[in-house]
Amino acid sequence: MKQFFIVLVLTYGFLSEFSNAYANTIEVCETCKISTITEAIATANKGDTILINSGFYQEGEIIIDKPLVLLGINKPIIDGNSKAGILIASADSVVINGLIVQNIGVSYIQEYAAIHISNSKYFTIENNELREVFFGILVEKSHYGLINNNQVSSNAVNEVSSGNGIHMWHSSNIIITNNHLSQLRDGIYFEFVTDSHVANNISINNLRYGLHFMFSNNDSYYNNQFINNGAGVAVMFSKFIEMKRNRFYKNWGSASFGLLLKEINDAEIEDNIFEENTIGINIEGSTRINYKNNNFIRNGWAIKIRGGCYANIFDHNNFIDNSFDISYNSKMNDNSFDNNYWSDYTGYDLDKDGIGDVPYRPVKLFSYIVNQTPETIILLRSLFIDILNFSEKVSPVFTPDNLVDATPKMKKIQ
Amino acid sequence: MFKILQYSFYDLVRSRWSYVYFAFYLVLGFALLFLNSSVSKSVITLMNIIIVLTPMIGTIFGVMYFYSAREFTELLLAQPIKRSTIFLGQYLGVALSLTLSLVLGLGVPFMVYGVFQSSEIWNFGLLLISGSFLTFIFVAIASNIALKHENKIKGFGYAIFIWLFMAVIYDGLFLISLVVFNDYPLDKFSLIVTMLNPIDLSRILILLKLDISALLGYTGAVFQKFFGTNTGMFASIGVLLIWTGIPVYFINRISAKKDF
Numbered sequence: 001m002k003q004f005f006i007v008l009v010l011t012y013g014f015l016s017e018f019s020n021a022y023a024n025t026i027e028v029c030e031t032c033k034i035s036t037i038t039e040a041i042a043t044a045n046k047g048d049t050i051l052i053n054s055g056f057y058q059e060g061e062i063i064i065d066k067p068l069v070l071l072g073i074n075k076p077i078i079d080g081n082s083k084a085g086i087l088i089a090s091a092d093s094v095v096i097n098g099l100i101v102q103n104i105g106v107s108y109i110q111e112y113a114a115i116h117i118s119n120s121k122y123f124t125i126e127n128n129e130l131r132e133v134f135f136g137i138l139v140e141k142s143h144y145g146l147i148n149n150n151q152v153s154s155n156a157v158n159e160v161s162s163g164n165g166i167h168m169w170h171s172s173n174i175i176i177t178n179n180h181l182s183q184l185r186d187g188i189y190f191e192f193v194t195d196s197h198v199a200n201n202i203s204i205n206n207l208r209y210g211l212h213f214m215f216s217n218n219d220s221y222y223n224n225q226f227i228n229n230g231a232g233v234a235v236m237f238s239k240f241i242e243m244k245r246n247r248f249y250k251n252w253g254s255a256s257f258g259l260l261l262k263e264i265n266d267a268e269i270e271d272n273i274f275e276e277n278t279i280g281i282n283i284e285g286s287t288r289i290n291y292k293n294n295n296f297i298r299n300g301w302a303i304k305i306r307g308g309c310y311a312n313i314f315d316h317n318n319f320i321d322n323s324f325d326i327s328y329n330s331k332m333n334d335n336s337f338d339n340n341y342w343s344d345y346t347g348y349d350l351d352k353d354g355i356g357d358v359p360y361r362p363v364k365l366f367s368y369i370v371n372q373t374p375e376t377i378i379l380l381r382s383l384f385i386d387i388l389n390f391s392e393k394v395s396p397v398f399t400p401d402n403l404v405d406a407t408p409k410m411k412k413i414q
Numbered sequence: 415m416f417k418i419l420q421y422s423f424y425d426l427v428r429s430r431w432s433y434v435y436f437a438f439y440l441v442l443g444f445a446l447l448f449l450n451s452s453v454s455k456s457v458i459t460l461m462n463i464i465i466v467l468t469p470m471i472g473t474i475f476g477v478m479y480f481y482s483a484r485e486f487t488e489l490l491l492a493q494p495i496k497r498s499t500i501f502l503g504q505y506l507g508v509a510l511s512l513t514l515s516l517v518l519g520l521g522v523p524f525m526v527y528g529v530f531q532s533s534e535i536w537n538f539g540l541l542l543i544s545g546s547f548l549t550f551i552f553v554a555i556a557s558n559i560a561l562k563h564e565n566k567i568k569g570f571g572y573a574i575f576i577w578l579f580m581a582v583i584y585d586g587l588f589l590i591s592l593v594v595f596n597d598y599p600l601d602k603f604s605l606i607v608t609m610l611n612p613i614d615l616s617r618i619l620i621l622l623k624l625d626i627s628a629l630l631g632y633t634g635a636v637f638q639k640f641f642g643t644n645t646g647m648f649a650s651i652g653v654l655l656i657w658t659g660i661p662v663y664f665i666n667r668i669s670a671k672k673d674f
Contacts, residue, residue, distance in 0.1 A: 250627075252626075252627055252630050253630060254630065254631060254632060254638070256630075276627050277627060278627050278628065278630055278631045279631065298627065299627055299628075300625065300627040300628030300629070300630070300631050301628065301631070320455075321454065321455060321458060323625045323627070323628035324628065343455060369589070369593070372593070372596070373592050373593050373596050373600075374631075374632045374634075375592050375600040375601055375603075375604045375632065375634070376589060376592050376593070376604075377628065377629060377631065377632050378604045378605070378608055378614075378618065378629075379585055379588065379589055379592075379614075380621060380625055380628065380629070381461065381462060381465075381617060381621065381625070382585045382614070382617060383462075383465070383466050383581055383582055383585070384582050384583075384585035384586045384589065385585070385589075386462070387582070
């Protein structure tokens with residue numbers, strides 16, 4: 001990752017050096033000699049900089065077919081008149097910086113995007129504001145790119161007629177940082193994307209997922225916030241994903257999850273905060289995943305394990321005030337839950353080593369009943385249910401009897 | 415009526431049991447906050463206790479008071495006072511003094527630990543409101559029982575049974591019926607059955623605040639509407655009001671006919 005950063009910084013530095021020394025600057029404004037961006041691109045040579053002054057530009061599709069720098073001054077507005085996509089770049093080393101791109105056409109056949117990058121290397125998309133988009137930034141078959149500090153928003157109503165904020169397909173080595181994505185279908189979507197890094201983004205109020213991985217390996221996402229989406233993050237059919245220090249907050253609804261894992265292997269999930277989600281993490285068919293130092297606070301279900309999950313390790317997590325800590329749908333268990341803090345734990349610690357002397361059983365009988373008959377959720381926290389849970393705790397019949405935390409912590413893990 | 419209310423109220427406020435009840439909640443509140451160190455977790459623990467305890471204390475105390483105040487009642491009946499005034503006054507006296515013990519007993523420790531600065535103030539307030547409702551409802555039910563049965567043992571027996579039924583047995587039957595009729599659409603049924611029991615109702619009222627994320631996990635349109643909007647909150651409070659009204663109406667009716 002570090003090497004990649006250096007390469008990127010060098011490339012960027014080299015490019016800007018290059019353009020200062022040899023390239024020309026072409027200015028576009030409403031009263032200039034060149035008044036449209038299309039015209040400026042046509043007259044520009046490789047590596048030139050096009051300065052776009054503030055104004056309103058409505059030119060339909062703008063095709064960037066050579067390495068160019070598009071630099072907006074005082075946020076010029078490029079409008080698509082809700083007809084089609086706008087900026088389409090198919091050359092290497094394209095830089096798009098400081099523009100407002102708005103009103104992209106909605107199509108059920110074509111993927112219209114505010115900025116469409118295809119077959120490009122070393123592209124940079126920075127400081128743009130993309131409004132009322134269908135797709136925001138669409139990247140296909142491109143490598144070594146930087147997408148930084150953009151604001152992408154739309155007014156998505158249903159999944160069919162809306163697009164994704166940042167959509168990646170068959171790409172690698174992309175860095176996506178400091179973007180704000182709202183009211184889209186998926187905030188960020190990865191399909192066949194490898195060795196990429198997502199950090200410090202905020203994905204909020206999206207219809208489907210805040211961040212969505214499909215068939216993407218060796219990626220990582222750090223320090224992002226996922227608030228009030230259909231589901232915070234969905235990771236499906238992927239391997240070697242690192243998920244660290246993210247916050248998943250208030251993803252509410254009958255099919256809402258903080259994090260949805262389906263058919264994924266060998267991932268690291270560390271230092272994340274899952275707060276007030278209907279389901280913190282929903283796990284299905286996932287193997288060899290390490291969950292470490294995560295906080296699960298006031299979720300409906302902290303973790304829901306659906307089946308086909310083997311050799312997962314839950315270690316040093318905090319489970320605080322969740323309605324259900326863990327829900328299982330079978331009696332088989334091949335995962336380990338050790339050294340966690342459970343706020344529902346009622347055991348004692350006579351030898352004062354900070355570890356409870358009585359093992360904790362995180363799966364309650366009531367969570368089994370709710371799995372079978374969902375309406376019984378209305379009896380949550382009833383005295384009768386507490387009595388039932390207690391009797392199951394004493395002698396497990398319906399819940400996996402080897403699912404215990406043998407070394408529960410007495411105090412919250414900092 | 416106010417005069418009678420005043421008499422029973424002062425009589426009860428001066429009595430040992432009110433102080434014991436008040437001290438119990440005071441100690442409970444301080445102990446919970448001391449052990450849990452976080453206000454939000456204390457509110458959850460407290461909810462479990464309030465839902466079970468306030469109805470029990472309400473029924474037992476209510477029955478006890480109406481039996482022990484029998485002579486006083488007979489004395490009052492000899493005076494030119496309306497019957498309903500006497501009994502409603504006594505009822506309100508008991509219910510108010512119990513509610514006062516509850517609110518003060520829990521309010522003081524939580525205030526000391528800074529509930530006003532915490533975001534839990536609404537949850538805590540709701541907890542006190544549903545505790546007060548339960549007190550009013552169960553004292554009214556208890557006074558009905560006490561007025562109906564001359565035999566004290568029988569009266570106590572019925573009162574305790576009613577509490578046990580509402581707090582535990584009802585939920586058991588409810589759960590069994592949900593599991594047995596699993597194949598049918600049950601969301602309307604389960605909401606209606608919940609409405610029919612004041613303890614369940616106030617539990618739901620608090621769940622709406624504390625466990626809303628879990629309640630929204632269920633995929634029924636009726637549930638979604640009930641829990642997802644303010645409908646649930648208003649409906650629950652409305653039905654709790656009805657639940658207070660009905661037994662009070664019966665106190666009035668029984669006391670009008672009863673021959674002392």
